[in-house]
Amino acid sequence: MVGHLKYLLLFFATLLCVHSCKVDGKGKDQIVKVEPEFTIDLFEKLAGGKTLTFTIKSIDLQDCLNYGIDASSGHSTSFIRLVINDIVEPENCDPGPAxxxxxxxxxxxxxxxxxxxxxxKDxxxxxxxxxxxxxxxxxxxxTTNGFYYVHKELMRIQDQQIWGYVGYEDKDQGKPYADQFLADxxxxxxxxELQNGYYGYFNVDGHELGLIPAPAFTNFQEFAFQLDVDTETxxxxxxxxxxxxxxxxxxxxxxxxKGESL
Structure with missing residues (x-):
């Protein structure tokens, strides 16, 4: 009798585990927690019209520089779906960690x-x-099963906004010219009038601008403005x-x- 009771308890425990770990194809009642395999970030492409872009990366380094990820998106009037299938191995490996x-x-x-x-992965x-x-x-x-967001909020570039930097190696000679250019x-x-936040192309923190990536100069001055004239000027x-x-x-x-680099 005791042995029979043990088997019954094991049977019901197994049923409970299977029910709890079920992954519903419709996304309902999913409680399984999957370890992150990918990161997702938000970006907005500007050239040719503003387009929201999901930048997806593997969490683990791969042994080639040119590994890809099979992913796609689709949407209707009120629904957006992002599908991440799997990491894609390159036909010809460009060696190096990435x-x-x-x-x-x-x-x-x-x-x-x-x-x-x-x-x-469907x-x-x-x-x-x-x-x-x-x-x-x-x-x-x-829920965020199998991935996490680098940024959950992306500030948008507004019309007429420009940003960039002035870089120089020789501080004594370069800085006076840089100061005059920025004044002009x-x-x-x-x-x-940028709010604090992540803009994709730069961050603003405490009204301090930080370009992404940072300029590769010993000395540089970053800027962001609202242009009051046409781009030809x-x-x-x-x-x-x-x-x-x-x-x-x-x-x-x-x-x-507009997505121009001048």
Whole structure:
């Protein structure tokens, strides 16, 4: 009798485990916690119209520089789905350690709230919301099984915003030219009035600008402005400095809300 009772207890415990670990293909009642295999970040491409992009990377380093990830997206009027299938091994390995990566673009979205689903390997479903607003994108997930977000909020670049840096190696010679260029640039611009946050191309923290990636110069000054003139006037100013003595000491990089690098 005792042995029979043990078998009954084992049977019911097994049923309970199977029920608790079930992964519902419709994403309902999923309580399994899967260890993260991927990271997801938000980015907005600017050239040719603003496009939300999911940047997906493996958490583990791969042994080739050119590993990819098979992923895709789809959406309807009020629903967006991001599907991550698997890491893709390259046909010809470019040796070296790197994270597998890919970018998945989403067709330009009208402002609004969307139901959002992340599907991992056609088996693990995570549900949430994606808010698309004029100033930012924001993701709010109920679960994050098999992945985690690098940023859940992406501030959006506004029309007429420009940003960049002035870099120089010789501080004594370069800094006076850099200061003068920034003063001339400010004269055709106004304050960008950036809120704190992650913008994809840079971060703003305590009203301090940090470009992504940071400029590769010993000395540099970063900037962000709201351009008050047309881009041709801006290009004229850049050419004036690049074709003068200042050009021997300065490297000037300017990016625009249209996705241009000037």
């Amino acid at each position: 994270f597998a990566s890919t970018e998945v673009d989403v067709t330009p979205l009208p402002n609004g709230n969307y139901d959002f689903q992340v599907v991992l 088996a693990i479903f995570s549900e949430g919301k994606l808010n698309v607003g004029p100033e930012k994108y924001q993701v709010d997930m109920n 640039l400010a004269s055709i611009c106004s304050d960008a 801006l290009k004229d100013l850049l050419n004036q400095y690049r074709n003068s003595a200042a050009g021997d000491y300065l490297t000037i990089s300017v990016n625009t809300w």
